Amino acid sequence: MDLLVWLEPWEPSPTVVIAIVGAAILFVRGVRHARVSPLRQAAFWFGLVALYVVLHTRLDYYFEHEFFMHRLQHLVLHHLGPFFIAWSYPGAALRAGIPFNWRQRFLKRATRTKPMRIAFDVIFHPVVAVVLFVGLIYFWLLSPIHFKAMLDWRLYRVMNWSMAIDGLLFWWLVLDPRPAPPARLAPGRRIMMVIAAIPPQIVLGALIFFTPRELYPIYSICGRAFTWISPIRDQQIGGLLIWIPGSMMSVIGALVALRHWMRLSARARLREERASLGQRPQSAPRDLPVSSSNRTEGGEASRL
Structure with missing residues (x-):
């Protein structure tokens, strides 16, 4: 019974509940129609539950009253949770979970409008994506x-939501298993993107770790959750969380993107060899599906 107390939200947020439950319902509906492997399903649920835990449980009290706990929260919001959701590649399942009429009337029309296309082109530009991914960490740590x-609950929620949404957009772009097109970026550019995000995180983590004075006195003013940890030690642990786990997640993302690149390259070479022998490929869409959005996304990702 005591464990259930930890699931009670420190500060209830209907927005978090609607977003998490809505995504869960769409995914459950979608897996009935889209092919999603058990491993991908497990990755999606792990990422979604991780986001809920750091946004809407009693742990939020500790995130607000200890710097290193706050950094742990953002590590999950910006890296771990979005990484696993993007790695599961749930796009086809989530889209299949939306009623067909809604997809035709609202989703399809909205995504094809000129403002939305421009917004996607800007947000998913590799330079902009990297700057946003790293820049938001720096911005909120000024x-x-x-x-x-940390004093204004409205700004606090904007901070958390911005980190979660940006993490989803960045990892979705990096971990896309498809070739380009239909993916926005070629596999090599995805690898360069995630590698470019590593040095700024290392610099920021090291700067916070080695600074001999207290950079964030708000935790001392409002009261610390763990009084036995000194402010400087708290700050050092938080710097290490940015420095090591944050950078390591980027390294893992680069390795996953590299694996996609090698897989796609191997399949391209196989088709070239067949062509040189005068043999017609049995089924081109099976290797690089382009005939429909569901087969494009679900077919490639199911082979991960």
Whole structure:
């Protein structure tokens, strides 16, 4: 019974509940129609539950009253949770979970409007994606900004949501298993993107770790959850979380993107060899499906 207390939200948020439950319902409906392997399903549920735990449980109290716990929260929001959701590649399942009439009337029309196309082109540009991914970490850790965000509950939620949404967009772009097109970026560019995000995280983590003075006094002013940890030690642990786990997640993302590249390259070479022998490929869509969105996304990702 005591364990259930930890599932109670410290600060209830209907937005979090609607977003998490809505995504869960769409995924459950979609897996009935889209081919999603058990491993991909497990990755999606792990990522979704991780986001819920750090956003809507009693742990939020500790995230608000200890710097290293706050960094742990953002590590899950910006890296771990979105990484596993993107790695599961649930696009086909989530789209299949939307009623057909809604997809035709609303989703299809909305995504094809000029403002939406421009917005997607800007957000998913590799330079913009990297700058946003790293820049948001720096921005929310600026001492004056961080001070205000931890005092104002509205700004605090904007901070958390911005990290979660940006993490989903970035990892979705990097871990896309398809060739380009239909993917927005070629596999090699995805690898360069995630590698480019590593040095700034290392620099920021090292800067926070080696700074001898307290950078974030808001935790001392409002009261620390763990009084036996000194402010400097708390700050050092938080810096290490940015420095090591954050960078390691980027390394793992680069390795996954490299695996996609090698898989796609191997399949391309097999088709070239068949062509050189004068043999017609048995089924081109089976290797690089392009005939429909569901087969494109679900077919490639199911082979991961």
